[in-house]
Amino acid sequence: MVQIKMHLLVCGGTGCRASESAVLVEQLNHQLKLNGLADEVKVITTGCFGFCEKGPIVKVIPDNTFYTNVTPEDAEEIVKEHVLKGRKVNRLLYEDPETQEHVSDSKHMEFYQKQVRIALRNCGFIDPENIDEYIVRDGYAALGQVLASDPKETIDIIKKSGLRGRGGAGFPTGLKWEIAAGNKADQKYVVCNADEGDPGAFMDRSILEGDPNSIIEAMAICGYCIGATKGLIYIRAEYPLAIHRLEIAIKQAREYGLLGKDILGSGFDFDIELRLGAGAFVCGEETALIHSMEGFRGEPTIKPPFPAQSGYLGKPTNVNNVETFANVPPIILKGWEWFNSIGSEKSKGTKVFALAGKINNVGLIEVPMGTTLRDVIFEIGGGIKDGKRFKAVQTGGPSGGCLTEQHLDTPIDFEHLAAAGSMMGSGGMIVMDEDDCMVSVAKFYLDFIVEESCGKCAPCRIGSKRMHEILEKICQGKGTMEDLDYLENLGKVIKDTALCGLGQTAPNPVLSTLLYFRDEYVAHVIDKKCPAGQCKALKSYTIDPEKCIGCTLCARTCPTNAIIGDKKVPHVIDQSKCIKCGACYDKCKFGAIQIR
């Protein structure tokens, strides 16, 4: 038998696949074969490494060499140099933006140093399409352990661990299980909420793509604890790769007797079906999700009754989010004390965030609860792009709030984010810099809410539309100070009266920016200026006659012939013709175009 000497882990997440990582895998295999290494070196397509900014990623095991931005053409060099000769391909190594030195392996990358990976433990490490690799990493050991014990003990472990729902609301998971377990019924259900809908968020998708078996195992554990024999995963149809890998994992688990009748000889039956959602954000709300699964319009209903009392088909149903489930097997195996020791006072364990926006290391990270925003943004995230100044960070998805520089040392957990006027949400984190207009940012999020409101309750259906209209008015320079007061009152009323979590949090981007960036609103209203220079209606382009040398480049570029001037004479922009497209600004080599 030939021993495998080296593994090449290639990211097979959706992002890296879009950058041809599948072709890269073919090329690596091809090169290994050409060089007679096919038996000794194995290429494995894994889930997401999280370092999406620099994908596709290739990680070499055992030396942890971390190659970034690898193209299919690089396969030959990696095989010939690194695999054959043991020489790292320097140009593909990650370059530290500060020191500008190549970092030899992932252990020395700041991006990974502060991370603690529990939910993402297998992502970027195992082949998600091979259950054996999951099993080798202690997969299904927790299920075996649980099936040999009293369900109450497991619920107790989850309760003591302090695990809280990662979908946004932070409800204690163990308590949720206990309530569902306590309700008697002939049939109960375990539902995994994989309807991840926040713009820019892909935590759940990455877990499902990278480690689908962890969810299956956790759902079976939950089923045993609450007395359910059926599991349903509600996943959005826009996640084809995650669906594909889940289907493979479910099939393999059935083949191994880890799903189906009499699991591991325990007498416990459990099986899982997928339900595909049609891409409505509100279906992430559990009552809406359940209605959607039942074939009804995906809209929330008033709680109580809670799903644990009357959920899918009127039966007790326990709904947990993907990331919540991913935490369960490690808690069983390592003990509640271990999990409870990580995190902050009331928020235990870790949280996965999708870093996006004006940040250097766009990607997926997992940090202990209580890590500060500063650590996440500046250390793990590598700071703001292009050396710009940090302005705000938006946490909690479209209905979260915007936090500012003064909050950078806020520990990230359920309590602190809420106290600061934002929320944990499912884990989206969008970073904004000095070029971002906060009124426009609020408008952008409201745009999303207006689109995604189910339309059931009046405050959300009409209120979000009206807030959006007022923000548009302000961005047009037509707002009044009364509008700001109305906006604030309207936002508070919607928060107080909307039916579900979506509506109740919909005003957050508006209220938090009104609170922390009121000056910017006032500038739009009183001075008719957009300080960030983003609002087109409030922007004007002019040419600095001191700097303009009359090269005519801008005049030739202008699509509306708004720039007038002879050669070698400073040019002028006719404001009545200017459409503020910014083409002149981009072309001018002398910095003569000014935006005000």
Add this chain to the structure above:
Amino acid sequence: MDKIKLTIDNMPVEVVKGTTIFQAARQVGINIPALCYMNLEHLGVENRPGACRICVVEVEGRRNLAPSCSTDCTEGMVVKTNTPKVLNARKVVMELILSNHPNDCLACPSNNKCELQTLAATLGIREIPMVENAAMSTYRKDHSLSLQRDMDKCILCRRCETMCNDVQTVGALGTINRGFISVVAPAFEQDLADSSCVFCGQCVAVCPTGALTRTDDTGRVFKALADPTKTVVVQTAPAVRAALGEEFGIKPGTSVTGKMAAALRRLGFDKVFDTDFAADLTIMEEGTELLGRIGAFLGGDTSVKLPLLTSCCPAWINFFEQNYSDMLDQPSTAKSPQQMFGAVAKNYLAKKMGVKREDLVVVSVMPCIAKKYECTRKEFSVDGNPDVDISISTVELASMIKMANIDFVSLPDEDFDHPLGESTGAAVIFGATGGVMEAAVRTAYEVFTGKTLERLDFKELRGFEGIRTASVDFNGTTVNVCIAHQLGNARKVMDGVRSGELNFHAIEVMACPGGCIGGAGQPYHLGDSSVLKARAESLYKEDADKPLRKSHENPYITKLYEEFLGEPMSELAHHLLHTHYFDKHHKI
């Protein structure tokens, strides 16, 4: 029962567990305003989507405001229903709703009958902020023979959806689209006429705004009345007299038969007749048909179709033709009273009056809007001339009376004209659920047994329970009957009949809650189901006060058979008074 103590606006309240804040507040004289919430308690129908958010209240210790209609009281709860926070929230939400509602109350069919309008006044709305920039969600208007949909006025209270889906199980209406452009509509926003709508109109009966309204045919009636070449006769259904007074401020449950006849005469109708006459005729035909079927069955004929289903209600017939098209020979072939009247008027009365068929205009006043559709069914016309030309609702009649400046309340009581104005008590109770069955039993018993019925009041057939069954002793032969009102109940019964689980000799079905008295052509009950109860009681009282209470005792009916029809189920009667049904399964 577990009791719970709480305080509402500083007043101690004790309620049974499961009571909502909304209900508890009523106990201490606090009427929390609400818009989407509707509770027809006598019928067991509740709409509680928690959608409008008008009924919010402050609950101590709760982070947001609680919708009182759907929040249960808990021990020690401290509720405030009128704090500045609550009043502000209510007002802002109301302003939002109004900001997306056409501002055309003065020209709206629901003007002065609109719950939204009333609530705006109650909440002291004086302006609608931001309205100059506010987009409106607008939709294509949908006109049908029976009802009009103007969804620009819809506030998404979802009452119509509850009626159409949960109560009637018709499933024509549902919410489509999402967010700001959400709207209640048939699937794919098709026209109601192309959907599975049966025109029962219960959506209209509960709509709090002018989004769903009755088709207005008053103009056509005025025009006919003004046409010197036309002879215009009118028939009024039993349930109309029990509710018409409400439109003039008369207490619900007051029968206004005499004033109604007087008003119709003043409006210019040439003859003022009564659908009740045709109801007596229906009993003669349908009762004979029932006895025929029972007799054949007892005689060993296994091909006979039992149970016999009543066929008075056009919405029920639509529902039946769609859902039970495999059982088309099950209902009675008797036409509905409206159509029997039309057939008799155009074929018998016209000759008697010396008027050509096309110059006789038959107008019906109905508690129903499906009747507008029914009179256009092709099988009910001869060479394109319908037996009933125009059907208007109770409310449309009230509107005509008002337009004609008639002081309804001070009108004297007048009688109907003859021959088609005479009726018995049996016909009057057609307007309430169970009435047709009771009327049929009165006649069928005497015909079958040859004995005089001693007890005329079949209380066991009355009431508001959705499905009622009774066994009547026909001198040793037990006749099992069933009564269902609301189509959802009819579906339960019919599914049982189809599967063979349920066995009856006859089943009465009325589509609307409480029967015709709860029809969509009646004045709005505004969610107060005690109004329906009062209307039913007034019909039973009128029946009790009548000298004749059995259809076969109506002397004009006897005369009609002697002069014209021969006998019940005769060939001519068959031709004029009976019909057949169509397979409309494709509509669902």
